[in-house]
Amino acid sequence: MALRQSIGRRVRVTILAWVVAFLIFFPILWTFLTSFKSELDAIAMPPKFLFFNWTLENYFEVQARSNYLRFASNSIILSVGANVVGLLIAVPAAWSMAFAPGKRTKDLLMWMLSTKMMPAVGVLVPIYLLFRDLHLLDSLIGIGLVLLLLNLPLLIWMLYTYFKEIPVDILEAARMDGASLLNEILYVLTPMAVPGIASTMLLAIILSWNEAFWTLNLTTSNAAPLTAFIASYSAPEGFFWAKLSAASTLAIAPILILGWFSQKQLVRGLTFGAVK
């Protein structure tokens, strides 16, 4: 009797899990399917799910209208570049907070986190004016700097929690073995923290890839990443849903694929600090 109950319950829970997963995935699936429809099919009522004339015309038009590859390469350069530089700053910062904390370290960590709580729009005007005067508008360096500073608190916090999991006596053993601070970080700390660093970087890259507010406001053409690419498909006349779907699919495909292949790492990284 108990066995049968458990099987029944398991079946119900599994079905529920699949339903929830489908609901969460549905917007992405719908976007993907819509990108292969004609504009008429895209706005058809009742909505057409799978049975319509599949076409690739939207993808061709999107590529003809704007250079997808340039936007994509900007996204890659900005997401990866800004966060690699961020990592170079965050690793020593997190080291000092984890292994050589002072009286004010906790306050510093809280203050850094608090900067993420402020609405970005509050500083849009001053940043814009600064960028204008420093000739940083629509430049990779400029927007890269903003993305770096946006993610730095996250990078430092996440690395700080990973570093605190590392037994201090292994680092002390390295010191006794004659390692300088740089060698200690390079040869002992970093290799041991690789899973944590990898998942921190993945998360930071995903956040930078999706960052829309600053990329839309501070770039126009040269430094514009894929967020601007998608935004360019919203016209005063209304949305061209099929083309917009094609543009969106092209914009999220790279990061979706990256996330799929690194999901184990991501999950491990995000839950690592939770269990002692």
Place this chain on the structure above:
Amino acid sequence: MGSIQLKSVEKAFGAVKVINGVDLNVENGEFAVFVGPSGCGKSTLLRLVAGLEDVTAGQVLIDGRDMTNVGPAQRGLAMVFQSYALYPHMSVRGNIAFALKMAGQKADVIDQKVRKAAATLNLTDYLDRKPRQLSGGQRQRVAIGRAIVREPKAFLFDEPLSNLDAALRVQMRVEIGELHNALATTMIYVTHDQVEAMTMADKIVVLDRGSVAQVGSPLELYNRPNGLFVAGFIGSPTMNLIKGASAAKRGAMTIGIRPEHTDISTSAGEWPAKVRLAEHLGSDTFVHAEAGGIGPLTLRLEGEAALKPGQDIFVTPREAHLHRFDKDGRRIA
């Protein structure tokens, strides 16, 4: 050369004073053991010698040179940690070679030294394994190998055997002792286990709440403890400490007698007592008895003793081995 001197060394963590003015000399080639109960400051003192903590006051001298403000990497010492602290991402070879790599030595020299250390410690077959693939005893050997290969002025051991099972602990104790004889290098060894202290040390430093209670050879501490703390700490089972009339008639506030320095009789003796429990170890029998007006007594008899709980006995201390302590707990000569 590897003599170590501590001059009026103090250490405080914020307002909490952990080490109170310690003066100590460890001669070149000596095996010194820091022993004491948990929280007495023995590990802290070792870390001050190593340079892993900074002193609040006082000086640390190595071979007569002031190393107080010198970092751990430059002191020329090697440390074996309680948790072994092996680098988990490096093989045994990598772990042992790391210090030599940091010193910038040539690859062939490193290889030769690593092989030699591995051979000394029976690790040759494990050189390519990672620490997680080793047993506790093997990891301990790698930690020691990592220390040996540096040819340091002195070795520092921080309770290295406390994570091992009893049999392995005895074996490693002997191996470390043999290592000391072979290398003739100064060793400072921290333990809370006074059996390790007694069996391994040339000199024992007993620490009590951040201060040195007594320094001396194992037998000196055993036979002539300078106070109640050392008397009660050194020796297992602990010394019987008796106050009251028996002490007063011998001109002391407290007298002490070791369990093996008593005579037991079923007919006559100074202290009548009742047996509570007899522990039969085969080689010895430990008898726990309750003496009226005296308190609990632990007695040690060689071999097998046919004493049963509830039995009445008489205990007489051997006067030649009696220890006397004054009202401040200090030894009366």
